[in-house]
Amino acid sequence: MNSTIIEIAALKKWFGDTKAVDGITLQISKGEMFGLVGPDGAGKTTTIRTLCGLMTPTEGTARLFDLDVVTDKRKIQNRVGYLSQKFSLYGDLSIDENIEFFADVHGVPNYKKRRDLLLEFTRLTPFRDRAAEKLSGGMKQKLALACSLIHTPEILFLDEPTTGVDPVSRRDFWKILSDLLRQGITILMSTPYLDEAERCSTVALMHLGKIIALGKPKELKARSGINIVELTADSLREIREKIEQQTSYTVQLFGDRINIVIPRADADEASFAIKMKELDISYSSIRIISPSLENVFIYSVQQQSGAIK
Amino acid sequence: MKTIIHIVKKEFRQFRRDPKMFGIILIAPIMQLLFFGYAATLDVNTVHTMVYDRDNTETSRNFIRDFSGSGFFAIDYVAKNENEINEQIDKGNILICISIPREFEKRIERRETAPVQFIINGSDGNTANIAAGYAGVIAANFSKNIAADILGRQGKKVLPTGQITPEARVWYNPLMKTRFFMVPGIVAMLLSIITMLLTSLAVVKEKEIGTLEQLIVTPIKSYQLILGKLIPFAILGFVSVILVIAGMRVIFGIEVRGSIIFLLGNSFLFILSTLGLGLFISTISKTQQQAMMIAIFGVLMPMIYLSGFTFPIENMPESIQIISYFIPLRYFMTIIRGVVLKGTGFAELWGETFMLGGMGLAILLLASMRFRKKLE
Numbered sequence: 001m002n003s004t005i006i007e008i009a010a011l012k013k014w015f016g017d018t019k020a021v022d023g024i025t026l027q028i029s030k031g032e033m034f035g036l037v038g039p040d041g042a043g044k045t046t047t048i049r050t051l052c053g054l055m056t057p058t059e060g061t062a063r064l065f066d067l068d069v070v071t072d073k074r075k076i077q078n079r080v081g082y083l084s085q086k087f088s089l090y091g092d093l094s095i096d097e098n099i100e101f102f103a104d105v106h107g108v109p110n111y112k113k114r115r116d117l118l119l120e121f122t123r124l125t126p127f128r129d130r131a132a133e134k135l136s137g138g139m140k141q142k143l144a145l146a147c148s149l150i151h152t153p154e155i156l157f158l159d160e161p162t163t164g165v166d167p168v169s170r171r172d173f174w175k176i177l178s179d180l181l182r183q184g185i186t187i188l189m190s191t192p193y194l195d196e197a198e199r200c201s202t203v204a205l206m207h208l209g210k211i212i213a214l215g216k217p218k219e220l221k222a223r224s225g226i227n228i229v230e231l232t233a234d235s236l237r238e239i240r241e242k243i244e245q246q247t248s249y250t251v252q253l254f255g256d257r258i259n260i261v262i263p264r265a266d267a268d269e270a271s272f273a274i275k276m277k278e279l280d281i282s283y284s285s286i287r288i289i290s291p292s293l294e295n296v297f298i299y300s301v302q303q304q305s306g307a308i309k
Numbered sequence: 310m311k312t313i314i315h316i317v318k319k320e321f322r323q324f325r326r327d328p329k330m331f332g333i334i335l336i337a338p339i340m341q342l343l344f345f346g347y348a349a350t351l352d353v354n355t356v357h358t359m360v361y362d363r364d365n366t367e368t369s370r371n372f373i374r375d376f377s378g379s380g381f382f383a384i385d386y387v388a389k390n391e392n393e394i395n396e397q398i399d400k401g402n403i404l405i406c407i408s409i410p411r412e413f414e415k416r417i418e419r420r421e422t423a424p425v426q427f428i429i430n431g432s433d434g435n436t437a438n439i440a441a442g443y444a445g446v447i448a449a450n451f452s453k454n455i456a457a458d459i460l461g462r463q464g465k466k467v468l469p470t471g472q473i474t475p476e477a478r479v480w481y482n483p484l485m486k487t488r489f490f491m492v493p494g495i496v497a498m499l500l501s502i503i504t505m506l507l508t509s510l511a512v513v514k515e516k517e518i519g520t521l522e523q524l525i526v527t528p529i530k531s532y533q534l535i536l537g538k539l540i541p542f543a544i545l546g547f548v549s550v551i552l553v554i555a556g557m558r559v560i561f562g563i564e565v566r567g568s569i570i571f572l573l574g575n576s577f578l579f580i581l582s583t584l585g586l587g588l589f590i591s592t593i594s595k596t597q598q599q600a601m602m603i604a605i606f607g608v609l610m611p612m613i614y615l616s617g618f619t620f621p622i623e624n625m626p627e628s629i630q631i632i633s634y635f636i637p638l639r640y641f642m643t644i645i646r647g648v649v650l651k652g653t654g655f656a657e658l659w660g661e662t663f664m665l666g667g668m669g670l671a672i673l674l675l676a677s678m679r680f681r682k683k684l685e
Contacts, residue, residue: 088521131326
């Protein structure tokens, strides 16, 4: 059951001097929910577009179902679904007509039953006659998903599917995705949100075209060997400056709190409290927590770019 | 094949939802027909005229009556002094001033040459030319009559001598109406606009909203996509051609003298090139605005100017004439005018037909190849 369905080897895609994807190697197993995580410009979209056959790699290979994405493009096309960042639909066609069109071009015979099923599944049935441009963002996204599922693909590529979608629709969407996973489909999605990445079975953290960390979210956190001291205080910026100047710890600033990255061995709340006093830092709360994927990711990026002392 | 039909079906569904599209396809042909048929005319029907008669004799009044009686000259003003001439010409109220000097009658009676001055507003050279021509003819007739008169009074008859009388018969457009020249050309213009502009817009629109990317991921082959996008516009183009041909007949009474089948066949060859150009434009533009600008200013305008639609190619400098050979519309314009006005067919127009077909195929193929390359 745990067979490899996507295999990427030393894949590079350059646009002139810009190394959008700079040598990534990955294997994704059947039935996985694989997350490509990274900031804008990390190379997530380029990776997905290359896998869909929209781009030819500069170097390296990518294989789906053991078929090459460039040379066997035709054989792959009917077995994958792709949802681009923009939820591309025909705004002047209705929900039904959009799905019908994509069913037609995929050559799906008797699509009507499958369409009803997908509409039920995405809870779009009551709106089926409405023009796509008159739908809300979340509904558009679900319709785009339905369109990309009409030909029952085995792999689904989702490029930032929840960007710009309201939280309620996002939760809805995730529910649909987990139903799909249960049906045995393999999903590869990119997302800039680390809370979403936490829900993937495997995650690749991408930065500047490279994978800087790869594994199950839990493993990534464990492997990072870090813990986090979380402080809440009034003058977060001052505290950050003090810690950065007078200790060797890395600091991650969030809106209302500050996270100090510490080696797991140093994880002792009491000694930290003393240290803070020595540095003349006042705070309203202190606690040691295990790192989130976000912490790990920022830490990895900082390490990569040599920002760590 | 099925895939192409699916795309065509989708395309027509989108037309149906887009009221602007209907406007372009149904109303634009009729509007153009009316504009070019009635408004865009180079004919000179009324020449606004001023008279400055310093002689004020029976002869001078007769001379002026010949003008007003001709049907072309409308004597709108009678000047009392020279300044008024300047004034009215500057205001653009008159096109011509007939200025008769003193002693006009006396000079004629003395059998001397009597000069008459025509002051013509030449800011529109074409109209001025025509007006000067009319005026010259009337003056010449007047002097012929004077000669005959004088001889008659002397009891002599004009002896018949060997004379050359030009008997002009204008074929194909006996009334020499600009309309006959212009209206058939509209068919060509509309076809260019609908097939080229709308095609490029439709393709770029898919690029803009991102559906093109979505389509590339599907098993659609690029030739299917190209045909699926082009066929609907070819059909629309033909619909408007038929509308204009019908409108030409009903509104202006201009009948197609030649074979309509031959005309439609050539329309098909012509739209191969315009569809190709539309497709090409879509490969070099990112947005619909860009496509529109390139289509109108980059392709349509030069194409129309150099096609002989309004300005005869024979009058252009040689270097520009050479460029016009590379413009498909040039050939189509010749064909359509030939078929509609002269009733010519393949026997006379085979050269143009082959050029049109050859260029059409070449442009469409090159554009398709470029489009395909861009997709991949």
